[in-house]
Amino acid sequence: MKSPVRVMLIIILIILVVAGGTVATAMYLKHHRHQAATAATATHQLSAKEAAALQVSLPQMTTNLQxxxxxxFTVTLQADKKATKNELTLMQSQIEDSINQIMRQYTPDQLRNDKGLNSLKQTILKSVNHMLPTGSVTNIYFSQVLVQ
Incomplete structure (x- = not known):
């Protein structure tokens, strides 16, 4: 009597192990394919001409610091696609206001080194991307910065 129960339990255990391995393999492969697709998209570099066509330059601004x-300063925003560039152009006033508000949070000492400017770029990038209904800004360029 014990033998058939034991055989049945062993068969059930084998089925569970095989099913678990199959599910784990399927999840791993799905994740691996997603990472490969994301990496392929991220590695596509725009040519200089394509990048220039997707940039929005804001007029020179002067702001009081903290x-x-x-x-x-003069800021140029790098859009990810043409639709985003159009959004940036339409929202230029709101974006300029947001950037000025961000600038007022920094001190002159913070903006006199690369660490502070990189922090400022990241803050502006997050703020602008938060404002955009679709698309995103991929980079912020300062063509001129004068701190007094």
Whole structure:
């Protein structure tokens, strides 16, 4: 009597192990394919001409900093696609206002080194991307920064 129960339990255990291995393999392959597709998309570099066609340059702005001081700067936003560039152009006033608000949170000392400027770029990037209904900005370029 014990022998048929034991055989049945062993068969059930083997089925569970095989099913678990199949599910784990399927999940691994799905994740691996997704990562490969994402990496292939991310590695596509725009040519200089394509990148220039997707840039929106904002006019020169001057803003008071957190403590006494001024910053005069020019910003260019790199859009990910043409539709995003159109959104950026339409939302230019809101974006300029947001960037000025962000600038007021920094001190002159913070903006006089690369670490502070990189932090500023990341903050602007997050803020602008949060404002956009679709698409995204992939990079922020400062063509001129003067901190007084």
């Amino acid at each position: 403590t006494s001081g001024l910053i005069q």
